[in-house]
């Protein structure tokens with residue numbers, strides 16, 4: 001293989017930031033690694049996404065304890081991807097919340113996704129032995145939306161539509177206009193779209209922006225501290241997705257095979273997006289899924305550790 005598989009060449013430690021967005025909202029970010037959101041009410045704390053392992057999650061807990069001694073009562077999973085779910089046990093939360101569709105995806109493909117993501121991200125999973133056996137199971141599920149009161153603070157939990165996965169969930173603080181976007185929005189980081197719905201994602205972003213967010217914790221990349229930064233991140237995510245799907249769709253319409261479509265799409269997108277974190281990691285997965293969707297395959301095919309490597313050999317070998 002000419003390029004190291006997935007994130008295998010990504011060995012450099014990242015610098016963590018823990019930023020205050022409002023009286024109740026914090027962002028734990030690390031230069032393009034998966035982010036964790038922290039919401040603090042008068043009675044309890046909610047964590048939005050949990051890091052890849054309990055070892056990594058313990059650093060989040062250390063930061064939380066610098067700003068509050070309230071218990072972490074809730075973990076919210078924005079979606080099922082292992083790299084943000086498998087740290088959950090470290091928080092010892094009373095409840096783990098996810099949309100019903102996310103629960104169903106964990107049933108359907110959680111085991112395969114766990115093995116696949118551990119294979120892709122050796123640095124993030126270097127303490128993989130700290131992950132408990134089995135999967136992380138939500139204890140509360142919801143359809144559409146639900147509200148949690150953390151004590152003088154209502155958190156609105158919303159499934160706005162398909163995008164990064166079938167079942168992405170956001171957390172919204174309406175009074176403070178702070179949004180925890182999960183992987184629906186990335187900033188200075190490449191959107192992973194291997195499990196995406198390219199044709200739905202832009203409309204889901206429309207619904208997300210209709211809430212009127214003025215601050216945001218994206219899935220990866222720095223916290224967005226004002227409406228202008230929010231707009232820039234959402235516009236960038238949208239442009240990447242539209243550019244990629246348009247290019248792949250044109251290739252499919254012209255009868256080209258996956259490898260040719262990949263080569264053409266990579267060459268066209270590289271000048272504009274190459275500096276976004278995990279660009280080389282994401283592109284083969286993103287183009288493979290876009291190729292399927294353009295060919296009428298409605299739901300993303302399940303990635304397994306074996307399928308990951310086969311695909312990489314085909315496109316990058």
Ligand SMILES: [Zn+2]
Pocket residue numbers: 079081164183192
């Ligand atoms: Zn994800």
